Amino acid sequence: MKDVFARLGADFFSTILFIAIYLTTDNVLLATGVAIVGAIAQVIYSRVKGKELGYMTWASLGLVIVLGSATLLTHDPRFVLAKPAIGHFAIGVIMLKRGWMLRYTPSIVTQTVPEYVTFAGYAWAALCFLLAAGTIGVAMTGDMKLWTFYVTVVLVGAKIAAFAIQYIAFRSLVGSRLRAAAQRA
Known part of the structure; x- marks a missing residue:
């Protein structure tokens, strides 16, 4: 870590x-x-x-x-303020590759709910595109205080929230599938 x-x-x-x-x-x-x-x-x-x-x-x-x-x-500060948007957009494009996230998740998740891991990978790509668009929007205002807040709080907070939602969803989905498999056996 x-x-x-x-x-x-x-x-x-x-x-x-x-x-x-x-x-x-x-x-x-x-x-x-x-x-x-x-x-x-x-x-x-x-x-x-x-x-x-x-x-x-x-x-x-x-x-x-x-x-x-x-x-x-x-x-004009808008040029330098747009830098995080370019990074988020590029990462979003990379995340459009099917199954990119499989190598980053625990084996129990990839073995139990691989289709949800693939969906989550696309959801992360969408989040990156959304954050990039937001960054461009904020950068175009030229408001340094707003941009600083957006970059330090919104960008980071959105990723932490997405990770927490993903963790809870994967935990719930894996548990549900394992319980269902145990009942069938």
């Missing part, structure tokens, strides 16, 4: 840095510049340490540089 949080922190390092700098300074351009430098420094540090850089790290670096530069050049 610690490894998962470390990877998430690494994947969202520039966003976390952007939010932290913005909240302390109330300066979008400074926060954008620091996020760009932080993303570049993160890649350099990883390369010096000989760490393998995944696709998400490179994609994040590219997005931070391109969208951050657009923000700095135009003085």
Whole structure:
């Protein structure tokens, strides 16, 4: 679990840095510049340490540089605010692959209710698309306080709620199927 949080922190390092700098300074351009430098420094540090850089790290670096530069050049924060939407959309597309979630669920779930795991995978994709659309909508307002709330509370809260619903549903469905099988036997 610690490894998962470390990877998430690494994947969202520039966003976390952007939010932290913005909240302390109330300066979008400074926060954008620091996020760009932080993303570049993160890649350099990883390369010096000989760490393998995944696709998400490179994609994040590219997005931070391109969208951050657009923000700095135009003085329009909407470019950098759209970055999480692009990530959510890309992940949503990946989640449209049938059965992607089977490898992430316990074997008792995949053996007992595989059709529901496949459905849940599509539901996660839909959630990512919905969150991406919401992020774009909030980013287009240019309201930094609203965007910060959306990214830190709504995006995270929606995923926690979806995970809790999925956990309860899988637990209930597996229990129901196992009880039904025991009664037939």
